[in-house]
Amino acid sequence: MTLTSQQVRQLLDQAVASATQMELQVCVAVVDSGANPLGFLRMDEAFLGSSDVAQRKARTAVLFRCPTDAFGKVIEQEKLLGMSGSNQGLCAFGGGLPILHNGQLLGGIGISGATAEQDQQIAAAALATLFQRQ
Amino acid sequence: MTLTSQQVRQLLDQAVASATQMELQVCVAVVDSGANPLGFLRMDEAFLGSSDVAQRKARTAVLFRCPTDAFGKVIEQEKLLGMSGSNQGLCAFGGGLPILHNGQLLGGIGISGATAEQDQQIAAAALATLFQRQ
Amino acid sequence: MTLTSQQVRQLLDQAVASATQMELQVCVAVVDSGANPLGFLRMDEAFLGSSDVAQRKARTAVLFRCPTDAFGKVIEQEKLLGMSGSNQGLCAFGGGLPILHNGQLLGGIGISGATAEQDQQIAAAALATLFQRQ
Amino acid sequence: MTLTSQQVRQLLDQAVASATQMELQVCVAVVDSGANPLGFLRMDEAFLGSSDVAQRKARTAVLFRCPTDAFGKVIEQEKLLGMSGSNQGLCAFGGGLPILHNGQLLGGIGISGATAEQDQQIAAAALATLFQRQ
Numbered sequence: 296m297t298l299t300s301q302q303v304r305q306l307l308d309q310a311v312a313s314a315t316q317m318e319l320q321v322c323v324a325v326v327d328s329g330a331n332p333l334g335f336l337r338m339d340e341a342f343l344g345s346s347d348v349a350q351r352k353a354r355t356a357v358l359f360r361c362p363t364d365a366f367g368k369v370i371e372q373e374k375l376l377g378m379s380g381s382n383q384g385l386c387a388f389g390g391g392l393p394i395l396h397n398g399q400l401l402g403g404i405g406i407s408g409a410t411a412e413q414d415q416q417i418a419a420a421a422l423a424t425l426f427q428r429q
Numbered sequence: 430m431t432l433t434s435q436q437v438r439q440l441l442d443q444a445v446a447s448a449t450q451m452e453l454q455v456c457v458a459v460v461d462s463g464a465n466p467l468g469f470l471r472m473d474e475a476f477l478g479s480s481d482v483a484q485r486k487a488r489t490a491v492l493f494r495c496p497t498d499a500f501g502k503v504i505e506q507e508k509l510l511g512m513s514g515s516n517q518g519l520c521a522f523g524g525g526l527p528i529l530h531n532g533q534l535l536g537g538i539g540i541s542g543a544t545a546e547q548d549q550q551i552a553a554a555a556l557a558t559l560f561q562r563q
Numbered sequence: 564m565t566l567t568s569q570q571v572r573q574l575l576d577q578a579v580a581s582a583t584q585m586e587l588q589v590c591v592a593v594v595d596s597g598a599n600p601l602g603f604l605r606m607d608e609a610f611l612g613s614s615d616v617a618q619r620k621a622r623t624a625v626l627f628r629c630p631t632d633a634f635g636k637v638i639e640q641e642k643l644l645g646m647s648g649s650n651q652g653l654c655a656f657g658g659g660l661p662i663l664h665n666g667q668l669l670g671g672i673g674i675s676g677a678t679a680e681q682d683q684q685i686a687a688a689a690l691a692t693l694f695q696r697q
Numbered sequence: 698m699t700l701t702s703q704q705v706r707q708l709l710d711q712a713v714a715s716a717t718q719m720e721l722q723v724c725v726a727v728v729d730s731g732a733n734p735l736g737f738l739r740m741d742e743a744f745l746g747s748s749d750v751a752q753r754k755a756r757t758a759v760l761f762r763c764p765t766d767a768f769g770k771v772i773e774q775e776k777l778l779g780m781s782g783s784n785q786g787l788c789a790f791g792g793g794l795p796i797l798h799n800g801q802l803l804g805g806i807g808i809s810g811a812t813a814e815q816d817q818q819i820a821a822a823a824l825a826t827l828f829q830r831q
Contacts, residue, residue, distance in 0.1 A: 300445070300473045311434070332480045335469035339434045343598060344626025346466045347650045355645075367644045379645035387644035411641060463597015464745060492746025507813060510769045510789035511757075511781035516749045568713070568741045579702070600748045603737035607702045614734045 297327060298394065298402050302425060303334040306394075306404055310421040311338060314408070321408030321417060322349035328400050330357040338408070345407035351384055352391025352405025352414075358382055360400055363391035364415060390414030392422055431461060432528065432536050436559060437468040440528075440538055444555040445472060448542070455542030455551060456483035462534050464491040464516075472542070479541035485518055486525025486539025486548075492516055494534055497525035498549060524548030526556055565595060566662065566670050570693060571602040574662075574672055578689040579606060582676070589676030589685060590617035596668050598625040598650075606676070613675035619652055620659030620673025620682075626650055628668055631659035632683060658682030660690060699729060700796065700804050704827060705736040708796075708806055712823040713740060716810070723810030723819060724751035730802050732759040740810070747809035753786055754793025754807025754816075760784055762802055765793030766817060792816030794824060 298306075303325050310323040320341040325334040330353075337346055352363050359366050367387035370378050379385050389411035394402045404421060406414040432440075437459050444457040454475040459468040464487075471480055486497050493500050501521035504512050513519050523545030528536045538555060540548040566574075571593050578591040588609040593602040598621075605614055620631050627634050635655035638646050647653050657679030662670045672689060674682040700708075705727050712725040722743040727736040732755075739748055754765050761768050769789035772780050781789050791813030796804045806823060808816040 300470065303470065329477070331471075331477055332469060333471050335466060336434065336437065337467050342627050343463075343465055344623070344650050344653070348646065351645065351649055367642065370644055371642070380648050384648050385645050386649065388642060388646070411643070461597065463595065463599055465597055489746070493744050508769065508773070508790060509813070510772055511753065511787050512750065512790070514782050514786050515753055515788065516746050519746070568738065571738065597745075599745055600737060601739050603734060604702065604705065605733075605735050611731070611733055 296396070296399055296401060298325070298333060306421045306425060307334050307336045309424050310404070310406060310417050311336060313417045313420040314338060317413065317417070319409040319413060319417070321406050321414065322346045324349040324353040324405045325402060326353040326357055327402045328357060330354045330403070333402065341408045348386055348407035349390070349405040351386035352407060353403040354382070354405070355385040355387065356391035356393045356403035356405065357400065358385070360393050362389070362393070362415070363387060363405070364389035364411065390418060392418045394422060394425070396426060430530070430533055430535060432459070432467060440555045440559060441468050441470045443558050444538070444540060444551050445470060447551045447554040448472060451547065451551070453543040453547060453551070455540050455548065456480045458483040458487040458539045459536060460487040460491055461536045462491060464488045464537070467536065475542045482520055482541035483524070483539040485520035486541060487537040488516070488539070489519040489521065490525040490527045490537035490539065491534065492519070494527050496523070496527070496549070497521060497539070498523035498545065524552060526552045528556060528559070530560060564664070564667055564669060566593070566601060574689045574693060575602050575604045577692050578672070578674060578685050579604060581685045581688040582606060585681065585685070587677040587681060587685070589674050589682065590614045592617040592621040592673045593670060594621040594625055595670045596625060598622045598671070601670060609676045616654055616675035617658070617673040619654035620675060621671040622650070622673070623653040623655065624659035624661045624671035624673065625668065626653070628661050630657070630661070630683070631655060631673070632657035632679065658686060660686045662690060662693070664694060698798070698801055698803060700727070700735060708823045708827060709736050709738045711826050712806070712808060712819050713738060715819045715822040716740060719815065719819070721811040721815060721819070723808050723816065724748045726751040726755040726807045727804060728755040728759055729804045730759060732756045732805070735804065743810045750788055750809035751807040753788035754809060755805040756784070756807070757787040757789065758793035758795045758805035758807065759802065760787070762795050764791070764795070764817070765789060765807070766791035766813065792820060794820045796824060796827070798828060
């Protein structure tokens with residue numbers, strides 16, 4: 296089971312809608328279960344540097360099958376030196392979530408542009424609507 | 430003048446619509462005038478490897494302000510050895526077009542997944558609708 | 564609106580003049596609003612390794628539209644693990660400043676070779692003269 | 698013996714002056730005898746992608762102590778597959794020249810933005826004035 300292109304667009308649109316409602320400007324990235332790019336959008340006025348960060352968050356959430364903020368806590372507690380530089384660069388703070396359905400990993404979503412908490416909130420809001428809409 | 434997020438989504442949607450009509454599966458990438466990512470979509474069943482190629486085409490079209498097929502002809506005629514490896518990897522065959530409006534470079538679009546000719550046709554179809562819709 | 568080549572040379576010259584007056588040897592980098600290189604100079608006796616750092620500072624200031632020392636404080640306070648490795652390598656300590664004019668981001672300048680405070684002082688001195696000279 | 702920062706600025710200024718006279722827009726890069734960056738300028742309206750190419754030309758001319766067009770001919774004749782991708786990317790067509798003085802290698806200059814022949818002509822014009830001015 297994989298995310299369809301239609302679902303990817305729903306995720307992008309929903310994330311943008313949430314960010315707009317919160318008066319924030321973010322980048323949104325969606326990757327598949329192989330951590331390969333499926334979709335991306337940069338909102339008007341989002342930081343230029345948030346593009347790469349959003350993509351790293353989405354990849355990190357898939358590569359280690361967990362939210363990026365939880366991943367960051369493990370890195371810090373376990374003192375995993377060098378971990379965040381692995382896999383061509385991870386992102387170990389909030390804003391990236393794995394996309395799971397019935398226990399199966401379908402991909403990941405990463406948001407960047409606001410605070411880590413806000414980024415994660417936008418990611419969660421996008422995911423919340425994913426399987427309701429169908 | 431820059432492409433708005435709304436215009437980027439129009440480009441992505443229009444490219445997907447054109448590819449669908451041609452019964453092709455492609456990746457679509459849009460970058461700004463600084464060759465930085467604005468939007469990306471991978472259609473269902475598109476080659477995994479087309480993601481990077483589409484992004485390279487979009488970047489190449491901006492970096493050298495010309496269609497990627499024309500750029501490829503120059504490289505071949507002038508024997509520009511090493512050129513295609515520059516700028517973190519260019520793409521010197523059809524499918525990438527600069528986005529111009531009133532003579533100003535606004536960004537680039539890159540399509541990958543079908544033949545170079547088909548990719549370019551899809552890119553051109555997407556661009557053709559860009560400034561009509563507004 | 565973009566920085567002209569003439570303005571870039573003024574920035575390079577002014578930064579070198581300030582560093583000379585302070586008896587310091589630095590590298591100076593200027594990038595455009597897309598974080599792409601516009602100009603660079605390495606002063607006699609500057610550290611070889613400061614070239615890359617100066618360029619990272621200039622890019623970082625544009626990518627996140629803020630001075631690099633302020634960016635560093637956010638990374639530290641928010642524990643943004645992996646952030647400094649994003650975007651092909653950022654620099655999160657003083658010496659990089661965004662170049663703003665009438666609220667518009669025109670580019671960034673990065674200085675490296677002395678202390679972070681001195682580097683930032685040189686960057687600020689160069690910027691201070693930019694729009695007065697015209 | 699190394700190039701002084703003053704000489705680097707002369708090279709940049711002279712290359713820009715020559716290009717201006719020829720009504721061309723180019724990027725100019727100067728590196729030292731260790732192939733490390735000394736100076737760089739992008740002229741108004743030069744291709745964004747020429748920045749990297751100019752730097753590659755300057756580095757290539759130093760790394761193999763010869764003009765980049767001569768280097769390209771060797772690569773082609775000897776079928777040196779993979780050579781142009783070595784050293785983080787070389788450039789094997791005209792526009793890069795080693796900077797020699799009394800038989801000693803001081804650095805390299807690379808020009809990109811016009812045809813390979815024009816680029817090389819600009820590089821040669823800049824070098825011609827280097828040791829006359831002192």
